[in-house]
């Protein structure tokens with residue numbers, strides 16, 4: 001079943017909105033897994049609607065916005081980020097059990113995100129190239145979407161998510177109606193906004209024909225091709241578009257076709273781990289070549305004693321330490337204090 005439909009069904013099964021709001025506001029949580037926090041910042045960016053959201057929902061957990069912490073149960077839980085570590089695979093099962101509706105937000109949570117580039121590559125080579133002490137990094141060999149682990153009720157795509165789609169989803173949840181989330185190609189958005197096509201006008205490659213809209217065609221509006229961050233639209237003919245770039249059929253007059261590896265690389269971006277996009281990169285290439293260059297030959301001096309732990313603050317709290325912190329007593333409005341997500 002389509003996730004938007006599942007959200008609609010779940011919302012319809014909920015108590016009548018007027019009764020719900022009259023008795024108590026739905027408890028909403030916002031949590032993160034492996035992500036850059038950009039989608040959470042988008043929630044804070046909807047300034048004109050924040051008061052309205054706060055009136056309709058009781059936001060009880062949102063580490064990006066407040067130090068007040070709370071555990072479930074949640075009526076709605078917004079989850080940002082992919083499952084990239086063993087701890088996150090356990091954590092998402094716990095969160096699912098605490099949430100009546102679980103909504104995944106952003107390319108990381110819905111498609112694995114940019115970190116899923118390692119999914120089709122040599123995991124150890126990536127770890128060695130990126131981190132000076134790979135042994136301290138307990139990561140999975142894959143970065144996968146949340147839906148690979150638990151049931152998901154709805155999804156908002158994008159890198160980051162679109163504020164309008166977030167408002168639409170929250171509004172639909174609070175009124176018990178079906179969310180209206182588009183499933184058209186970015187090209188339609190270009191036409192509506194009268195943006196010149198960068199493929200036709202400038203001979204640039206663009207993933208707009210195979211990508212779901214929602215961003216407002218922002219990249220073509222700035223004269224760049226679409227990067228596909230909202231992921232493949234339903235029925236996307238990615239093989240056909242890739243072939244058009246390789247043969248030059250999609251180029252403007254006089255342009256030659258493109259190197260197949262460059263075309264494969266186009267599809268290996270924010271949502272490159274989705275099956276329609278990954279099939280192109282699998283066929284044409286475009287992933288990082290091995291061996292990758294190690295960042296450091298040996299651990300830096302400061303890490304020789306081992307990785308820092310959450311429990312041991314003696315080193316940073318020692319008297320006389322510059323920047324020493326005093327957490328002070330817990331305030332009365334703090335509910336529970338778990339590890340910071």
Ligand code: SF4
Pocket residue numbers: 035036037038039040080081105106107108109113114158159160161
């Ligand atoms: S989808 Fe993009 S903006 Fe959102 S958390 Fe992932 S990388 Fe950041």
Ligand code: SF4
Pocket residue numbers: 186187188190191196197198199200206207208209217220225226
């Ligand atoms: S610029 Fe890209 S998204 Fe816009 S019409 Fe052309 S191919 Fe489609």
